[in-house]
Amino acid sequence: MLIPVDLGPRSYSIVVEPGALASVGARLRELRVGSRAVLVTDAGILKLHGQVVVASLEAAGLSVTVLEVPDGEAAKTLAVAEHCWDRLLAAGADRTSTVLALGGGAVGDLAGFVAATYMRGANFVPLPTTVLAQVDASSGGKTAIDHPKAKNLIGAFHQPRLVIVDPAVVLTLPDRDFRSGLAEIVKHGVVLDAAYFDDVERSAAALTARDLPTLTRIIGGSCRLKAAVIHRDPEEKGEWRFALNNGHTIGHALEAATRFETWTHGEAVALGMVAEARLAERLGLADAATTRRQEALLRALGLPVQAAAVEAEAVLAAIAHDKKARDGRVPFVLAPSIGAFRVVYDVSPADVRAALASIVGGGR
Ligand SMILES: NC(=O)c1ccc[n+]([C@@H]2O[C@H](COP(=O)([O-])OP(=O)(O)OC[C@H]3O[C@@H](n4cnc5c(N)ncnc54)[C@H](O)[C@@H]3O)[C@@H](O)[C@H]2O)c1
Numbered sequence: 467m468l469i470p471v472d473l474g475p476r477s478y479s480i481v482v483e484p485g486a487l488a489s490v491g492a493r494l495r496e497l498r499v500g501s502r503a504v505l506v507t508d509a510g511i512l513k514l515h516g517q518v519v520v521a522s523l524e525a526a527g528l529s530v531t532v533l534e535v536p537d538g539e540a541a542k543t544l545a546v547a548e549h550c551w552d553r554l555l556a557a558g559a560d561r562t563s564t565v566l567a568l569g570g571g572a573v574g575d576l577a578g579f580v581a582a583t584y585m586r587g588a589n590f591v592p593l594p595t596t597v598l599a600q601v602d603a604s605s606g607g608k609t610a611i612d613h614p615k616a617k618n619l620i621g622a623f624h625q626p627r628l629v630i631v632d633p634a635v636v637l638t639l640p641d642r643d644f645r646s647g648l649a650e651i652v653k654h655g656v657v658l659d660a661a662y663f664d665d666v667e668r669s670a671a672a673l674t675a676r677d678l679p680t681l682t683r684i685i686g687g688s689c690r691l692k693a694a695v696i697h698r699d700p701e702e703k704g705e706w707r708f709a710l711n712n713g714h715t716i717g718h719a720l721e722a723a724t725r726f727e728t729w730t731h732g733e734a735v736a737l738g739m740v741a742e743a744r745l746a747e748r749l750g751l752a753d754a755a756t757t758r759r760q761e762a763l764l765r766a767l768g769l770p771v772q773a774a775a776v777e778a779e780a781v782l783a784a785i786a787h788d789k790k791a792r793d794g795r796v797p798f799v800l801a802p803s804i805g806a807f808r809v810v811y812d813v814s815p816a817d818v819r820a821a822l823a824s825i826v827g828g829g830r
């Protein structure tokens with residue numbers, strides 16, 4: 467499956483295909499990029515999936531420098547970025563060279579940031595290896611490192627030249643990371659496409675069993691939905707890219723209020739989606755059946771829909787610092803029905819408290 471992301475002169479394709487990693491060298495050749503490739507990855511992923519990428523690049527006549535970075539969020543620091551710039555320079559990389567990111571969203575965000583800033587922009591090609599990175603982080607051009615005080619604070623928009631999604635790669639993911647990524651898939655259905663949501667509902671058992679044809683169809687469908695959003699709103703200046711923040715205003719705040727220790731991102735988003743669905747009900751925007759469908763699907767995918775406890779005041783404080791705020795007003799992306807969204811501002815703290823209370827323990 468080849469999904470075009472239509473952005474005029476910055477257009478690119480997302481390739482979704484089992485085994486696609488082995489085609490990266492030939493595809494780079496087709497793009498007529500320079501002969502130097504720098505592969506950014508972490509040690510664990512390098513061992514699992516690095517060899518096929520290096521072999522493909524070398525077979526296409528590219529010189530390859532492998533640049534190992536720390537695992538997970540620890541990669542997204544200024545010190546690691548600086549180390550990467552040094553290594554690019556030492557490898558003789560220039561603006562025609564290509565930085566490839568083999569890994570999850572963390573490796574992708576760091577490598578994308580390095581590519582965006584090195585000589586004001588080298589080629590960037592993500593090879594996402596987590597479900598979250600395949601359906602969300604790798605396309606769209608958002609790159610970032612963390613600031614000691616806030617995640618993703620320092621970054622740039624830098625669109626990739628190509629994205630290669632190999633669904634077979636997620637078969638090696640630990641269970642919790644795998645399920646986490648499914649939350650973003652549900653989110654795409656909830657705010658963008660009711661028929662896709664139906665398909666995910668019907669496919670829940672096959673998805674959690676990691677049936678490869680199902681994974682390929684559902685991951686591909688999610689990439690297609692994200693591509694359409696990027697086309698409409700490449701740099702989150704309008705409301706379309708905002709749509710992807712459904713479940714995230716409360717989800718991010720739940721993560722921040724627990725110092726990112728209690729839930730993975732996807733788990734916090736699942737809880738955020740349920741809380742925001744209840745909020746939509748409270749505000750008279752959606753009915754209880756819409757909430758119930760989201761809750762049932764998340765549960766079927768092994769994601770949490772209830773929290774043991776929530777420190778409501780800490781969550782409210784985190785919401786007040788939401789990076790998406792526009793002129794101090796925090797947006798909530800709510801779903802009036804499956805497949806639709808509405809951005810709502812000026813939600814009262816009392817309504818947020820009630821929504822949070824509804825996900826604690828036994829729910830309503
Ligand atoms: N740029 C964007 O648009 C965007 C969007 C969403 C999230 N993000 C960012 O993505 C990051 C989270 O990404 P993530 O959820 O992919 O987690 P991650 O990148 O931290 O990876 C999670 C873990 O899985 C391991 N791993 C990755 N692929 C594997 C595989 N195929 N088999 C076995 N292990 C594997 C990694 O080594 C790591 O330990 C956050 O930093 C977040 O800010 C960015």
Ligand SMILES: [Zn+2]
Binds near residue numbers: 735
């Ligand atoms: Zn997310």
